[in-house]
Amino acid sequence: MGYWRPQWRLLDCSGRQGRGAAVVHLLLWCCIVVSETTQNSPGSSKSKSSLGVQLKLQDRGQMLIDNGLLQVILSIPDGDVIGIWYNGIDNLLEIQNEENNRGYWDVVWNWPGEPIKYDRIQGTTYKIVTQNDDQVEISFVRKWSVSANQTVVPLNIDKRYIVRRGCSGFYNYAIFERPEGLRDIEMDQVRIVYKLQNAKFHFMALSDARQRDMPMPEDRITGQPLAYPEAVLLTDPINPELRGEVDDKYQYSCENQYNRVHGWICGDPPVGFWMITPSNEFRTAGPIKQDLTSHVGPITLSMFVSTHYAGKEVGMKFRDGEPWKKVFGPVLVYLNSVLPEEDLGNLWQNAKEQMYVESDTWPYSFTESEDFPSSEERGMVVGQLLVRDRYITEKYLWGGFAYVGLASPGEVGSWQRENKGYQFWCRADRKGNFIINNIRAGDYNLYGWVPGIIGDYKYEGNVTITPGSAINLGILVYRPPRHGPTLWEIGVPDRTASEFYVPEPYPTLMNNLYSKNNQYRFRQYGLWERYADLYPRDDLVFHVGVDDHRKDWFFAQVTRNLYNYTFTATTWQIVFELETVKETAGYVLQLALASVTESDLQVRFNDPSIEAPHFATGRIGQDNAIARHGIHGLYWLYSIPVLSSRLRSGNNIIFLTQALAINPYQGVMYDYIRLEGPPEL
Structure with a gap:
């Protein structure tokens, strides 16, 4: 996934120059004109961006921040975002929801060995950190105490919002702190959630190639639940063009390195709501960790910590009273608009360009926390x-x-x-x-x-x-792992299974976003079930030097459904020829896995019936990438010694058995396999 970057210049939200397209000047001008001429905005109806940023405390425990381009309403002292006015829309957030269910932070955590708990983070005190014409920064703090509700994660949390002059958006960040000496905990998810008006936001954009009209929340209720909980077949959608499609929030996942801007477009009036992430420094598990973006709701997320596509191995574990502090963000909620007669696609192009501007000006110079270094x-x-x-x-x-x-x-x-x-x-x-x-x-x-x-x-x-x-x-x-010369290899060492055969989905279980884009075919629902269609009786057999891994190696070694939700293990074979075997020398099988879900991969050489395998991974993996339409999870590499006595001149077979078979989502995705001969002198 790439982004084109035009070379015009504009001023970004920080006031510094950044790259931009000529259309942006018109977009920003339109925002200012609308803001200055609309008479029905909440709060101050005469706000103008030229007046600078205004802060007003209102009745009912609310705070309004207005910079003339938008108005943000926060609850006091909770610090939830309960209202966003922009371009004549009284509230971009879902007004049918309770106020604490519109824009909020939450955490999933647990005591070790106990059930998970859900904590929607709300402040107990607040303070105005900065207030002037150029910027308002507000802090909402919740300090933990032993008398706190047991569903509250034992951390001190400081949520902050920044509204700046001339910026059609606002920044979100938080400081999480664990004082020394607290009880052990585990924390598997930290995120920001924005729930938009479902009557207005129907079009979602994640990248140049991943954009579409989306189902409504009601469509998922009236639809048919599928085998995996988040997946629903749309049987009677409000938009009839979506009938017969599958919707699943995991179909819109993205690697951290590309998860930089995503959001929604409203057609009337034409408005975009975007989550922009200028840096990945505060995300966990590296650049290719996959996570959620936007999905039906309409919902837009900023994911900081999660166990998606990795399992609890990447969840936070705090032990022995260890102290800890981390700043998550800032991220930018960015709003834009165009004239009614303009192409709505300009909203995506502008949001993408603003993402580059924000990235170019990272780290921000305007945050007031001493925990965020310049x-x-x-x-x-x-x-x-x-x-x-x-x-x-x-x-x-x-x-x-x-x-x-x-x-x-x-x-x-x-x-x-x-x-x-x-x-x-x-x-x-x-x-x-x-x-x-x-x-x-x-x-x-x-x-x-x-x-x-x-x-x-x-x-x-x-x-x-x-x-x-x-x-x-x-x-x-x-110096990469290497024992001797390559005798043969299968696949490409790129940490994904994308080069292998990804089948066509069932015609009745498709998401049409990916129907004409083979690059993302693996995002389709139910591909694990196609294995039994392609190999109804016998498992996969791959002949080295004859077969093509792009056509003849299924992308995932999954279990086989025998009957009535009873599953059995599968054994794949790699058939290859060796002219001679050096009896006094050793060989090595390099086995790289792109994904593992509750599997025990066993390797046997030329003897499928031997009870103890020549090599076994043991039970590993929790990434669930097969069920959640990911082409990789965590990366595993095994350098397996192969005694020459296990090989023979002529025909050889390696048997790969995924021995655990309880459900259809267990299995492995291979990245790359290579047999190396004895070292050359």
């Missing part, structure tokens, strides 16, 4: 990553387009499960050169991986960032 208080790291694999070439390879990042110190690859600290990632250029900017002060490990190369890189020492530091690590060399 760019001058941060550091940078540069270097070049090379790859040394003599079985590919005797020369060093550039680490072209490598992912390189800083995360909390840990083991090789630990960044994908890390969740308490900050992470800072970039993509190297084609020669492996990388620059990581705006890094918070602290101690980190530097991690990386190179598309097309197996395994994870980790720099041998700690990287300590101090305010204003610029560290040049020079040339770094990654």
